[in-house]
Amino acid sequence: MKILLTSDWHLGKALYHQKLHNYQEKFFLQEFIPAMRDIKPDLLIVAGDILDRPIPDKDTLLLFEEILKELASSKIKTFFILGNHDSRRTSLHKYFLELGGLFVIDDLRFFFNPLTISDEEGSKLNLYFLPYLSPYELEEILRERGVELDGVPKVFTRDLLKHLINEIEIKRPAFLIGHFAISGFIFCGEELFIRGFNQDYLLDEDLFEGFDFLFLGHLHRYQVRNNRIFYPGAPLIYSFDNVKDRRGALLLEIYGAQIIHYKLIELTSPYEIMVIEDTFSNILKLPKTEAFLKIILTDNKPIYEAFQRLKEKFPNLLYLDYKKVLNEEQKSNLFLDYDDFNLDLIELKIDELELFKEFYKYVTNTDPEERIIRVFKEYLESFYNSRH
């Protein structure tokens, strides 16, 4: 049996205000779905964060609809679970989607009663779906089942999940599909904590020892542990910090009760992401590119209208900053101990001019010239005068 596992599509995402839905449309319709049609998996599993926002905009919904249409026509059975970025808006038409063979799971019906899937070769899998739910929702579900929760610190998802897992009798081989981080795996900086998602959703592997395999979303980097815990990662790169990541979808082959083979199917992104660090004049000599760019200028003086001038050559420049070079004093200030602070400072009356001089030196690394001090004094004077 072949399973194609993916997660964290984040449809409707923007990168520094650059909306990506046109690129995502190209990627899913011209790259992802054709690749999936070639592979012909028995199941497609999307482990959460289908949409980027709980309240998606119209472009995102139209794109999602387009993808759902393609998936339904492919006749490949598809299971989505909600992630921390999704909401009941993602699963709004779930009963109708099921008619097309698409399951968008936002409750625990396939957790308490797993979905058993078998094939002619004798593979039989029990799929347990655990969509992202807030601690309050988990608590509510447990109470409805009559679970005694007195003494359980309800804000701790791990305790609630422990109770939840105690509620079921796990049939083997058991595959858990969920959306959370497991300790020891890598966060790549693209994972955002929203909807009350906090550190507590970093869970220990022990909690899931009853399950044979874990198919998970939430972490955006592809990673696997012990042939047992699988994060397919986000299929597209969504930040400047991960330009070197391999991204795609994970193909798993299951025979009997074992995963006999898996590999990341690398997919081509419709956009390129680059980080360039150099002086303004050197960067202007580089060849034109359509890539999404983050530029760090190493010039030690500000460049006049740098962003506009660079954008003429690099239309997809999204972010511009100057490299911060700290002198020894500034570096040591970064590691100041609280004990080093003189609490008497709080009692001091602030001298604006001194403060300005310090600030100026911090930013430019030089003392302000006389004329700059004069301008500042004039400004200060007019400021105080205007208050009377």
Ligand SMILES: [Mn+2]
């Ligand atoms: Mn995500």
